[in-house]
Amino acid sequence: MPKPAKGTGPQPNNPERLILDGAVVANEWRLVPADEANTEITAASLAPGKVILPLSLWQRLRADLAGRESEIGVWLDSDETADQLGPSASDLPLVAVHFPTFADGRGFSTARLLRERYGYTGELRAVGAFMRDQLTYLRRCGFNAFAYEGAQPLEQLLDSMHDFSDSYQAAVDEPRPIFRRRSLAG
Amino acid sequence: MYRYDERDRTIIGERVAQFRGQTERYLAGELSEEEFLPLRLQNGLYIQRLAPMLRIAVPYGLLNSAQLRRLARISRDYDKGYAHFTTRQNLQFNWPQLEDVPDILSELAEVEMHAVQTSGNCIRNTTSDPYAGVARDEIADPRPYCELIRQWSTFHPEFAFLPRKFKIAVNGAEADRAAIRVHDIGVQIVERDGAIGYQVYVGGGQGRTPVIAELIRDFLPEEDLLSYLEAIVRVYNQLGRRDNKYKARIKILVKALGPEEFCRRVEEEWAQIRDSADRLTPEALAWARSFFPEPEYRQLDAAVTEAALRDQADSDRAFSRWLERNTFPHRVPGYRAVRLSTKPTGVPPGDVTDTQLEAIADLADRFSFGEARVTHDQNVVLADVRQDALLDLWQAARKHGFATPNIGTLTDMICCPGGDYCSLANAKSIPVAEAIQRRFDDLDYLYDLGDLNLNISGCMNACGHHHVGHIGILGVDKKGEEFYQVQLGGSSSENTSLARVLGPSFSRAEVPEVIGKILDIYIEQRRADELFLDTYNRIGLQPFKERVYAKAS
């Protein structure tokens, strides 16, 4: 798909702690920002250990990184769509989706498509400027990890993960829309 | 009307609790202005020029009397005793206190109402025909579909942060009374070979770049409504522009890709999800329909009630005027739909007081099975009134100021709040409406003019729908002063057209005079039964232009 023009937007931070599957845990992954200097990175120069690469870098190094699959993740910027990763997402232990601003909602579609269309079951991590108040929506779209950059303590964020105990429409967390769950006696 | 069950109550209740927490965090300084903004907007809360404004969702315009009474009480307890019906069939409070809003929302939840997604870059309240279920030209009642769309779009996790706001309208009749072709998605219910389905229009809109929507699907099977909507909004969410808010609506994307390519992408996406759980089951459709049953109409002898009505009309000219302008044919013999006008001269169009809201509730209970509908031209419809009760209703409506017999005429204007309330305005709109109402107050003249929509917006955001007014007035800023541009020839009917600008703009004082000249041309040039729009379409802009801009000799 052609993409809307890409600006030199903000890059995701990579905080030391994050929320994973409902618990606060240490972040075990490095993250390589999207940068023009990335052209100089080679598979050999990439230090060992868990690392999240920008999509284009991963695409270039993928073949050379054979054997290191369990420590290579990919992050998609908001103008990169799920189909650019497609079924090969399933070979990855981690996919991160970037929210350059909280108002940029493209990542919600990306996450759902990775889960629902491309069968991705690994860690799906939201990175960037999303807000506490978006956690329910993020979770419903399939994210299970949240590298929150904002000012609030992660422990408080856990409360917002389940602002809603029920929902109207189908999503990753509940594949049946409400009309298939109600008793439709009328 | 749709009634909440335990699930709806839980979801809406949790939303109120969530917003209460957000408001507390904002007031405690834990949420920045910027972060609070989309949260409050998605709960209908704007910060206006003078005070916050709270927009309450009225799903497809439908209200029951208990809700009307609650709205009256809220306007009394938390506001200045009045409220405003909007052009999206919603209702606004203009003076609530920010810290009271969570309490207002929980009062609304008690009567199965909310302010969810009445603003913000998300899917807004779905609008429809105020005569749904009663119109003679109806193909199918649009309300069950509107309700299914309401539920699908409410807190949709994927579509809460779209590039821009997103509006859907559904029309179920031959005539388009929902202006579907100036919506992001317009759904027209159709019947083919005995099967119900939809024509789907995409990319219409008003605002600063008015566009008439394109037909992208000529027949969508009934059960595929939600998956198709999901495909459209998903394509838009992924590809709509986010770098410039004036180019972010779906209409710009449809133009940029071209309707064929846009349609191809939607179809491609839809092919992947049409067999998903979003497919409406026969049970779900029957369930949605069950909330809009046929009211318990009496078997009336229409010949008798109509004859009696004619006698009443013959002996009372004022009643007969009202009957002619403010009532609408009903598919059930012996019944009529009635429009209560919120537009007597001197009252901002769409404004109602707390006692008037209660009066509407009483009238609805007494005359129309306890329900009322808000119209997109800011009036109120009582849809199911017995013909033999019309005289009583008229007398009661008169007492409360709702019987101005001007529906569909020049003085039944659509008018946005404008510079008196809205911080985005270039110019005031309410005083312009009032000046026009004062100048053209002769009913015989108004009736002679016939159907004529005059729409006023205070800026190019076009909340007053000036692009689709037969006559449109737009507030513009000319070197810091308020001026008004006049446009002619718009229509939001099934023959949608966008108005064209007459020429240079006018001062506020000049506007009534300019309208007068435009009407003179129409009266001079019209043939037989031509309405204003017909004459305009035949003779074009030029004769109007010449008269209005003629140099004084």
Ligand code: SF4
């Ligand atoms: S048209 Fe402009 S002035 Fe009028 S309500 Fe909308 S934004 Fe405000």
